[in-house]
Amino acid sequence: MQDIITRFIDYVKIDTQSDPTSNSTPSTKKQWDLANKLVTELKEIGMADVTIDENAYIMATLPSNLDYEIPTIGFIAHFDTSPDFSGTHVNPQIIHKYDGKDIVLNKEKGIILSPDYFDDLNQYKGQTIITTDGTTLLGADDKAGITEIITAMEYLINHPEIKHGTIKVGFTPDEEIGRGAHHFDVKSFGADWAYTMDGSQIGELEYENFNAASAKISVTRKSVHPGYAKNKMVNALLIANKIISMLPEAEVPEKTSGREGFFHVHHIQGEIEQAEVELIIRDHSKSRFEERKQMLQDIVSQLNAVHKDAIVLEIKDQYFNMKEKIEPVFHIVEIAKEAMESVGITPIIKPIRGGTDGSQLSFMGLPCPNIFAGGHNFHGKYEYVPAESMAKAVEVIIKICELTATKS
DSSP: OHHHHHHHHHHHTSOOBOOTTOOSSSSSTTHHHHHHHHHHHHHHHTOEEEEEOTTOOEEEEEOOOOSSOOOOEEEEEEOOBOTTSOOTTOOOEEETTOOSSOEEEETTTTEEEOTTTSGGGGGGTTSOEEEOOSSSOOOHHHHHHHHHHHHHHHHHHHOTTSOOOOEEEEEESOGGGTOTTTTOOHHHHOOSEEEEEEEOSTTEEEOOBOEEEEEEEEEEOBOOOGGGOTTTOBOHHHHHHHHHHTSOTTOSGGGOOTTOOEEEEEEEEEOSSEEEEEEEEEESSHHHHHHHHHHHHHHHHHHHHHHTSOEEEEEEEEEOOTHHHHGGGTHHHHHHHHHHHHTTOOOEEOOBSSOOHHHHHHHTTOOOOEEEOOOBSTTSTTOEEEHHHHHHHHHHHHHHHHHHHHHO
């Protein structure tokens, strides 16, 4: 397991934070630092056909060691980290044989990772926990996934007695800003199906996710001196507030779970003459998703009838529920489930309350369920990953390769 820990820490110390305001791919030059390192490492462990394109998308192949044809499968992870929290100067801490008590991340700043608040910690007592130092995120999302894929490929190369078909590996930039699949060449990748190693706690296996859209509402109205404003001033901020108040109060992220959808207002700015509201729309049901978009359009139309077309609404679809693309080839989920069970893991099959590269890739012709990478509390200073979870993920990848060879 030490090789997994060493490899993981080596990766997370390289800053690969992506930037949603950038128009380039990758969105930050520093992502190339890890990308180029991964290319070198894939070649060093013996992978074939290792390539990196002008957008930093990496692909590699582990050739089949069978004398008959079976489907080609793939494993995919992303190397960027979230722009939500600092990824600079990541300084991981290793807690051996975790005793189940509070973990002091930063004594000077009084930052503590406590099982009283993060109760998932309780299931990892006695294990090796890798945490932040309280000043950055960790980067287990998704450098844990990269660690697991490369470690599994290295193991298969060093153990040719394990029979497998052709295995494809893909590493992408900019997943955290929703662009990880935008320049992914599915045809060149050449897999019949794949798995993203980008889930959270051990056992997660996901093939459903939200349908997603973004919405931007712009309000333009009239400012008049408040002392003389009667019947003249029309306050754009108050109209923006009215729009928000007309959305269902209980259908917000903090009041929903499971397959329940929501509206999430995440940005509002403006002044009397001009205001903007930005929100996201999410629902697992495609029909309910369409109803949510229509509800927002109806609210704007109703207010525009009063305010003489002062409001402009722009809705953009972002991604869709991959379930419709996975169900026709559901055996790929069953293989992953059997792989987990065969290495002593109880699968946790649940819908993703978010998106994944696998969703976009599934609609691009590459069915792609999501498997746990082992981390918790992504995108912040309380992020951690048990080393044992990463080791189990490696076992799952290897077992999937074996099962595909025997079941095809």
